[in-house]
Amino acid sequence: MPRMVRARLIHGICHYFGQWISGDDRGFRSANHKIHSSGDYKNPPPPGEHEGLRHWVQSHMSESPVTLEEPEYPVLGSAFILKLHREGATVRCLCCGSTHISRAL
Numbered sequence: 001m002p003r004m005v006r007a008r009l010i011h012g013i014c015h016y017f018g019q020w021i022s023g024d025d026r027g028f029r030s031a032n033h034k035i036h037s038s039g040d041y042k043n044p045p046p047p048g049e050h051e052g053l054r055h056w057v058q059s060h061m062s063e064s065p066v067t068l069e070e071p072e073y074p075v076l077g078s079a080f081i082l083k084l085h086r087e088g089a090t091v092r093c094l095c096c097g098s099t100h101i102s103r104a105l
Contacts, residue, residue, distance in 0.1 A: 014080075016065070018061055018063070018065025018066060019066070021054065023050040023051070023054030023057055027041055027043075067098050070098075076101070077096040080094065091103060
């Protein structure tokens, strides 16, 4: 009987600048997990939680949040795959959207 090889699958998401900020109403964790909201994207926190932090972050952002248009997806996706290949990763699947990239390695 042939030996079974276990595939290692890693799923990751990369958000574009400004798409998921501290104080986000979908839930968030700050750098080093110093501040947590009480919810997450599946079970959002109560409306208004960390509203002051969200407004402060938005007012101090150096630029507007990045949102891609559909013609830009293959350009960014190809560059991202190339970078992962250079790092030695095998990419099985990659999805680009207007607000983030999702990949399976």
